[in-house]
Amino acid sequence: QSALTQPASVSGSPGQSISISCTGTSSDIGTYNLVSWYQQRPGKVPELIIYEVTKRPSGISIRFSGSKSGYTASLTISGLQAEDEADYYCCSFTRSSTLVFGGGTKVTVL
Amino acid sequence: QVQVQESGPGLVKPSETLSLTCTVSGASISIGYWSWIRQPPGKGLEWVGYIYNSGNTNYNPSLKSRVTISTDTSNNQFSLNVMSVIAADTAVYYCARGPGRTGAFDIWGRGTPVTFSS
Numbered sequence: 698q699s700a701l702t703q704p705a706s707v708s709g710s711p712g713q714s715i716s717i718s719c720t721g722t723s724s725d726i727g728t729y730n731l732v733s734w735y736q737q738r739p740g741k742v743p744e745l746i747i748y749e750v751t752k753r754p755s756g757i758s759i760r761f762s763g764s765k766s767g768y769t770a771s772l773t774i775s776g777l778q779a780e781d782e783a784d785y786y787c788c789s790f791t792r793s794s795t796l797v798f799g800g801g802t803k804v805t806v807l
Numbered sequence: 808q809v810q811v812q813e814s815g816p817g818l819v820k821p822s823e824t825l826s827l828t829c830t831v832s833g834a835s836i837s838i839g840y841w842s843w844i845r846q847p848p849g850k851g852l853e854w855v856g857y858i859y860n861s862g863n864t865n866y867n868p869s870l871k872s873r874v875t876i877s878t879d880t881s882n883n884q885f886s887l888n889v890m891s892v893i894a895a896d897t898a899v900y901y902c903a904r905g906p907g908r909t910g911a912f913d914i915w916g917r918g919t920p921v922t923f924s925s
């Protein structure tokens with residue numbers, strides 16, 4: 698299985714909105730609404746921030762939102778803050794009942 | 808609350824078998840899905856495999872021939888064995904709860920670093 702495709706980096710100024718894309722295939726994102734997103738701050742453990750494409754776990758800021766169209770899922774961060782600087786990973790369930798991650802996107806707050 | 812914690816040797820030699828254990832507290836290992844995920848130094852996350860209902864497993868196709876996940880219900884633990892280790896197996900190994908019906912990993916351990924030693 699091939700990794701999902703994410704941009705290597707995305708940047709924005711404080712207060713702006715940014716979006717991170719995650720492109721898969723008909724075998725994963727295109728078939729299932731089982732896309733999740735994880736935030737990993739430097740030196741820290743990944744944290745679940747979005748699951749089932751659009752849902753936020755308890756305690757996750759409403760500034761994080763998810764969507765999907767066709768084979769591409771997206772994570773949007775609104776009102777960008779310095780604390781949002783981190784690596785972000787998407788993940789999808791697949792037709793083989795396996796899981797596949799994206800390569801990760803480094804978000805920089807300018 | 809549910810917590811998971813990895814344990815195991817930090818150093819492995821070529822062709823040896825890497826064995827890691829994840830101890831679960833606050834939930835029964837007999838219920839739900841439990842996974843291993845790894846992250847090579849400076850690189851992204853890679854799903855290794857999961858076990859559910861204490862015995863059913865599924866693995867990353869690229870690792871399937873060398874990986875085994877099993878459970879120890881008496882100690883509420885699940886384990887990962889990676890056979891014939893190579894340099895590319897050097898990574899931080901995380902255990903996590905999931906994917907379950909949501910397809911997500913909601914509880915993660917702190918991770919344990921494993922280094923390949925020649």
